[in-house]
Amino acid sequence: MNERQRARRPGGRSARVGAEVHRAVTELINERGYGNFTVGEVAARAGVADSSIYRRWGGLETLLTDVALTRLNAQSPMPDTGSLAGDLRTYAAQVAREITGPDGLLLVRLAVALSSNGQQGQQARDDLRAERTRQLQCMLDRARERGEHAPDAFGVLDHILAPMYIRVLFGMELTPDYVDGLVDRLL
Amino acid sequence: MNERQRARRPGGRSARVGAEVHRAVTELINERGYGNFTVGEVAARAGVADSSIYRRWGGLETLLTDVALTRLNAQSPMPDTGSLAGDLRTYAAQVAREITGPDGLLLVRLAVALSSNGQQGQQARDDLRAERTRQLQCMLDRARERGEHAPDAFGVLDHILAPMYIRVLFGMELTPDYVDGLVDRLL
Structure with missing residues (x-):
């Protein structure tokens, strides 16, 4: 065929x-x-x-964020290991592996491109952020339902994801100890 | 003339x-x-x-980082207020003002461009990072010399600068309370 x-x-x-x-x-x-x-x-x-x-x-902006989300969901799905520490460590390790790979800065590049592409681009960027934040929040809500003390999604963004992204952006290595350390520090 | x-x-x-x-x-x-x-x-x-x-x-890479450093040093010089909390709050507020301005993502754009520009680009990016880290470390060393307990430059990068950059990149607002909160949390 x-x-x-x-x-x-x-x-x-x-x-x-x-x-x-x-x-x-x-x-x-x-x-x-x-x-x-x-x-x-x-x-x-x-x-x-x-x-x-x-x-x-x-339009192009929505298409680009759809491609990015599909990719993110395939490469860094939100884990469900049964404990918050397990979930966050697994998630952080996945993100670290992804962003140190050959297309690692894809999401940063997309955000930069959308940010400078008028209102439609900014809307697409905000939708992308909202969708990933929602997924992250589901993982944190599950922990709360189990009775664990969980940070909010912005805490994860600020103190686990942001440092990893900025370090990769400026050419620094992400060791497994460093990544685990970010999770431990937040928890 | x-x-x-x-x-x-x-x-x-x-x-x-x-x-x-x-x-x-x-x-x-x-x-x-x-x-x-x-x-x-x-x-x-x-x-x-x-x-x-x-x-x-x-070459172009070195010229671009020279322009970026000159701009950074003019807009966000390392403060010397006499206390670490004062220095970090002043510095964080300066960076927040700069990155929420019209050319706010300039440094992120430059890092992205240099990262994908072969070995020369990556060297220029590493030099840029090393120079800003050195300046930041001087500020932190002054605090240590005064007997204050200071984090290292990477702590400031990871938990003050990175969250602000990533939030701006994804279209979130930086309020003064949020920025001060990042400093307080690190100290």
């Missing part, structure tokens, strides 16, 4: 379009960086009509 | 060239973003020869 035949099959077409568009966006980000390509170029590379992208995502 | 006459005066020529080159770099960053201009374009705009720039700065 060739690509064309697959694209014509009705079942799962939406999922396939989604995957093709995500792949096209990821390639264009790697080749040109954020802010250096258009919806039309994504559509051409993905083999879909511009209008399909606008209908589904509204 | 016109521009040409001023440029011919021997006294202070080096300082004038420096100022013109810095101005040209700042304009090009604002117009095009990091990584989207060359030494030749800086030279043309500043009205100097390419070779003057290479002789003095070695």
